[in-house]
Amino acid sequence: MGRAAAGAGWPTASPPPAWDGLRWRLSDVTELPRVRDELRRSIDAQGLAHLRDRLLLVLDEMASNALRHGGGRVEASVRRTGDAFLVAVSDGDTGTPPTPAVDRDPSQGGLGLHLIAELSTAHGWYVEGDAKTVWAVLPRH
DSSP states (O other), X not given: OOOOOXXXXXXXXXXXXXXXXXXXXXXXXXXXXXXXXXXXXHHHHTTOGGXXXXXXXXXXXXXXXXXXXXXXXXXXXXEEOSSEEEEEEEESOTTSOOOOOOSOOGGGOOOHHHHHHHHOSEEEEEEETTEEEEEEEEEOO
């Protein structure tokens, strides 16, 4: 399967090349506290505490969306791109693009994609094979 059509406000695009980082296979939202703890320790060990909250928020929003709505296996990663970090989360729902909430009461949720877009310098999604990947790039400064 090739690249899928874009969702409203969330572009279809490939992420920049990335390397070195953390990866997780997830099956339930109850695993997210462990993942957040691992990422927090890694960020602090690299002396990048100023990025901690943004990276944790983006990873948590993307991973929880995939676990709640994505179907199939979920894989998440946080890797370096040179002057930034690439947060990417894949799931098995290739037929549903990431679609930011529009005209919804904030108490009903659905604002995570808007938040990710605001925090990132680039974001997008693509389908490859039997997986959809949603990604965002967060600068290291």
